[in-house]
Amino acid sequence: MAAAWPASAAAAETAVPDPAALALFESARELVEKGDWAAGCAKFEASLMVYAAPSTMLNLAKCYEHEGKLAKAWSAYKRSLVLNQETPGAERKSALETIAKEGITQIEPKLPxxxxxxxxxxxxxxxxxxxxxxxxxxxxxxxxxxxxxxxxxxxxxxxxxxxxxxxxxxxxxxxxxxKLEPERSDGASQGGGRIPVWAWVAAGGGVALGVAAAGFRIDQARVEGKQEALCEGDLENGCPPLSQYNPAEDNARKKRDFALFVGLGAGGVVALGAAVTGFVLGQKSPSRGASAGPVVVPWIGPNIAGAAIGSRFQ
Structure with missing residues (x-):
């Protein structure tokens, strides 16, 4: 550190001709020599603000190096070389240049x-x-x-x-x-799109229609069981006399139950299929011309239930 300082008051006056800057410089030097780096370096910075002398910049470089701020120290050494271009006296100019270049050489291999x-x-x-x-x-x-x-x-x-x-x-x-990624629109969020409201409505409606259809199918089965018991399995010839049991009313009820089961069941299938499609497309919108991926559509038959798998292309 001392090598960067003027060796005498006369030399300091030559390096830092401004009185205020000179006073700050000398005070900074005394503080650092006593080990008070924080206060001393702060005064070197203040001195530099008043007058930009290469010797002051070199001392600041030493301060930054002491604090572990290698990039700032390296930059200060570089800047001191620029300031040193106007230093009067070839001998002093050469001495300051040597100090700066030695500091740069020592720091550069360690620079992150x-x-x-x-x-x-x-x-x-x-x-x-x-x-x-x-x-x-x-x-x-x-x-x-x-x-x-x-x-x-x-x-x-x-x-x-x-x-x-x-x-x-x-x-x-x-x-x-x-690599910056474009922001998604309001209808989509990171990792997938937003499921539209109509898909939820369709899902609820599909479930309700399916439940209703199942209820009519159960009622139909109940009537068929009743007739099976009364007619002993023979609806043509095994039923009791009309005075005891008239199957016409139950036959009409069975037909009504079956018609409602088929109608409501078909409506439920369409609604659930639309809901599933909405869920899939809401989670991920495929690019034009690409497949949206498999779509699972539930279906209900007269006696069984299952699912169909299809694809949607844009």
Whole structure:
């Protein structure tokens, strides 16, 4: 650290000609020599704001290096070389340049770096690293960063925002490739679409119609059982005399039950089929020309039930 400081008050006055900046510089040097890096480095920063001297910038580079902020230290060494171009006196100019280049040489192998790319970057792209904006021009370039936790946030109008974190390690280059996904419409959500209301209504109606159809089929079976018992299995010749039992009323009831069973059952099948289709299409809308996948449609017959499998193409 001391090598970056002027060796005497006269040399300091040459390096930092502004009185206020000089006072801050000397106070900073005294604090750091006593081990109070935090207070000393803060005064070096204040001195630099008053007057940008290469010697002050070199001391700040040492401060950042002491704090483990390698990227900031590397940048400060680089900037000191620029400021040093206006340093009067060839000997002093050469001495400061040597200090800066030695600092850069020591830090560069330890610098963590990150290379960030965005696949097909959309208009309005906004990127931050640890809350600080990253210019789009930096995409694809290897950028030095300080060691430790890093958080990259990427967003653009009409796309889902992405946030990713990693830990920058000394001497390691982290390569991140990010692809933004378009935001889904209100009718869809991540991982599947929204099931339309009509599908739920159709499902409820289909179930109700199926239950009603089953009720009429049960009543039909009850009448058939009654006739089977009375007529001993022979509806033509085995029934009791008409004065005791007239099968006409029960026959009409059986026909009505069967007609309602078939009608309501068919309606239930159509409603349930529509509901299943709505559920499938609501969960995932296929691209045009592609199959929507298998659709399971329940059906009810006079004595059995089952399901049919079909496909829908757009």
């Amino acid at each position: 770096r990150v290379k960030l790319t965005v696949v097909n970057p959309p208009p309005g792209l906004y990127i931050t690293r640890n809350g600080q904006e990253v210019p789009a021009a930096m995409l694809g370039s290897v950028i030095p960063v300080d060691p430790g936790p890093q958080t990259i946030a990427v967003q653009a109008p009409g796309f889902r925002a992405i946030r990713t974190s990693f830990t920058a390690a000394e001497g390691r280059t982290e390569q991140l490739s990010i």
